[in-house]
Amino acid sequence: MRVLVIGGGQNAEHEVSLASAAAVAEALRAGGHEVSEVTISREGLWEAAGVTEGATVAASLTLAMPLVAAADVVFPAVHGALGEDGVLAALCALAGVRVVGSGPRAGAIGMDKWATKLVAEAAGLRTARGRLIDAADCGDSEFEGPVVVKPVSAGSSYGVSLVRSEQELAPALREAARFDRRILVEEVVHGREIDVAVIKQGGRVRWAAPPLEIHAAGLFDTAMKYDGSAQFTVPAQLSADETTSITRAALTMFDALGCAGVARMDFFLTADGPVLNEVNTMPGLTAASQVPRMFAAADVSYVDLVSRLVRAAEVPGR
Template sequence: MKKNIAIIMGGYSSESGISIQSGNVVFDHLDKNKFETYRVLISKEKWVHIDENEQEYPINMADFTTTVNGYKIKFDFVFNAIHGHPGEDGTLLAYFDLIGMPHSSAPFYQMAVAFNKRDCLSLLKAYGIKSARSVYLNKGDQINIEHIVKTVGLPCFVKPNRAGSSFGVSKVYSKDEIEPALQKAYQEDKEVLIEQFLDGTEVSVGVITWKNEIKVLPVTEIVSDNDFFDYEAKYLGESKEITPARISEVQKENVTRVARKIYKSMDLRGLSRADFIFVGDEPYFIELNMVPGLSAESILPKQAKEAGISLAELFESTIRIPNA
């Protein structure tokens, strides 16, 4: 008997539209001969299953089931395609753990730490992972421009602490630009990370659980047409993403080793993507993405293709149903 797979998409953040695109790709590519697949939209307004005719059926939040034409559908597994809150930050995953629903992501605590840039950087420093100098601020904190510049230098990046797809991120060149950049970041999150600019090659490394082993995918080089790898560069074609990356063998070995160490040290599972900037031959960790973009043109699927893994195989590799 085929297992029922709920593909959750949407979410409560600025990334909801991107998440819906990712979820639809998963829906289109999971093997229909093996699985019954269901699209589930989760938003602030509603939780609904959407069938192929765009008809909506409410989700019962008590047990995460839906009823279609009088027939109750119980899901065997959840594929998490929600970028941002509440899918990528662990919130929904804690709920699924409470009701005993297996899902494609890492445990909720690991997801929460990975999504929180400050906590993730702090944790990984203990494992010897190199990163840029940074300053943390909460909304309402006194802003000491001189301290910020002395600590991180100029130019620097101002980022929301818990957001993705480069929403709310600014590259700042002067002291006068810091406060406006902070206000922009605070529109996405009440916590902000101000980070040193590192001048070097930017790369992204997918790490997945593949046949019960940690697998590091081929490295992608990011070449943005813009000032940095912002929203337009990521989603509107204003960048070049080169796989495999044009880096030396030493750089490749170093970043592969560090990416694997991060995945193992944090006890991650499922699909992930870690971003780095090289300073010489040393990779400096930028951030983790635990629900990466999943279209055929997204970075991680391109890396999987380079490794000989199809979209169907990539998505199926996350499905682990106890006693199945």
């Protein structure tokens, strides 16, 4: 198949998205697909061979559209805002082109940690208690005990802080506000960090790979995510009951959002069972990222995984 892989993007996760896209493109070529690549610069310019440099954002998109039109499938390996949030899936929906992963609705809700909570609670899952504040009201916020402060919509732990004392609250709110005007102030959840990857390979069949445990002393922060120091155990050492409850919760969330392709559901496993932390509808996809590692534990190689995702691609909304 002719696959257009999109990387980069206009948010703090630009570099991570470049790494995911490069790895996906290489694996697709190894799997026998005909691959072309386009990068969205931090400023929003679509850059590829044949797309004029120095064009405006709108003009570069116009020049890139023939690449989208010529593809059998688009693989939008762009994490975060203006990518994972459903925007690229929406572009493909309008163009009538098959796209890997979730459609616009699941992408948009999954990218919004507040909306995700509302859906999760409605579907019977537990989440961290939290309140939403506007960046303009940060000054009125009082310290009421340890909390986690985070942007409603971001990723790679950018803008996420653990606040243990009154003095730490204001700087944490300011840091979160760099990434989103909407800020979440959450109770601190104590539990093991367990991720579950769910894949839908066409039709109604979807299944979860063996869960992965992240060993982080404190927050799983940006540095730990990308400096190679992150320690994972796959499969996570869980009892049969724990595996069942966390996997069931991940599938419930996947269905509630109407996800497609692959999504990574991140949980805290507490003494009272799983608590959903967040949903990633375009999770990190280098071979060393959590999702490919979980599928490797299910005997699905990286090349096989990306090929399955391409085969499962659909035009959103059809």
